[in-house]
Amino acid sequence: MTDTNEALFERGKLVMPGGVNSPVRSFRSVGGTPYFVAHAEGPYVTDVEGTRYIDYVQSYGPGILGHAHPKVLEAVIAAAAKGTTFGAPTLGEVELAEELASRISGLEMLRLTSSGTEAAMSAIRLARGVTGRDTVIKFAGCYHGHTDSLLAAGGSGIANQGLSGSAGVPAGAVADTIVAPFNVVPEIDDSVAVVAVEPVAANMGLVAPTEGFLRGLRDACDAAGALLLFDEVITGFRLARGGATEWFGVQPDVWAFGKVIGGGLPVGCYGASREVMGHVAPLGGVYQGGTLSGNPLATAAGLATLELLDADAYVELDRIATRLATGMRKAFTDAGIPALVPQVGPLVGLFFGDAEPTNFDEVKLIAENGVYPRFFHEVLQRGVALAPGPYEILFPGLAHTDAVVDESIEIMSEAAHAIA
């Protein structure tokens, strides 16, 4: 039998750095051998050795309906049969754009891209083009994809690699980037083009904005004539039908989306008011494009996904996440393990510490205490897949039935006792 996880990892490592196409997947920060997925359905992934896991990774967000949802598959297969990419506009793009815009108050026009990275990168370029200013303020621990100017003090995989940014990013590329602590409204002067923020930080574990933080950013940006960018690649269409904008009642000038809106295929999107988007080529001077942007398979998967995300779905998502978070808290308390399970609506985090962190420095102290990797392996060997790194969150979705959630909690309880 050659298709063991170990054998595939060895083969992969010969032809891909770390054997993977995105660093966190390599298990570097938890140790061990990654499971190679053979197939997945609903809340489960099954590896090449036939081991099935209850999956809370869900591709880090896209899997809001669970894996291989029949309605999404049907849409993708039907689209594929008509051709996979044309380099010409399609009905699907118009429909997806209309659907996205209809859900978010203030989002009047948008561009589809093929990843969240492209969306955030393009949103920054747009903000600079609109304001004629260069400076970007971002927050430590917030991740906006792997574009040069936004890598500094990013969370997620960058935090996992123990790097503050990345080799290969020239000083010039970050010369106009200011990194501020999350949850403190920074000084914003008239050199600032844009303030980029994850409205709920979900790439340094889960860190909610403190009361008044987002409103404070809105007011400070207005006072300085800077644009406010909500990177809703995780929160968009997950936190609520209208994303963080609806949840918090604070409207940014520019948005970046991704993950959920592609239904598991590669899609990102950035958008703004009609006036601001009027600066994007061919209407204006800010260039951005893409060979596969608005790809017909991806738009079909995205539309099929959003179709199922009605008002009831968001009530259900919240209920599932609450059941999971409540059960996890009880499991840790019963085992005598100091752990925090922050929750913002459908988003659930996990920190092995005593006090809930509010910024990246506080997160790092907890994330590096060595407990997460032990817990990760204890639950994995019992059949629950969490993200292989302490800076990620859990992604409960509509496929996680009560029975599945309860089984996960039971497994986490056993694991908590094992490491106590």
Ligand SMILES: *Cc1c(COP(=O)(O)O)cnc(C)c1O
């Ligand atoms: C995942 C993520 C991105 C990057 O999206 P990709 O599709 O991985 O390029 C950007 N911002 C946030 C908040 C994310 O979580």
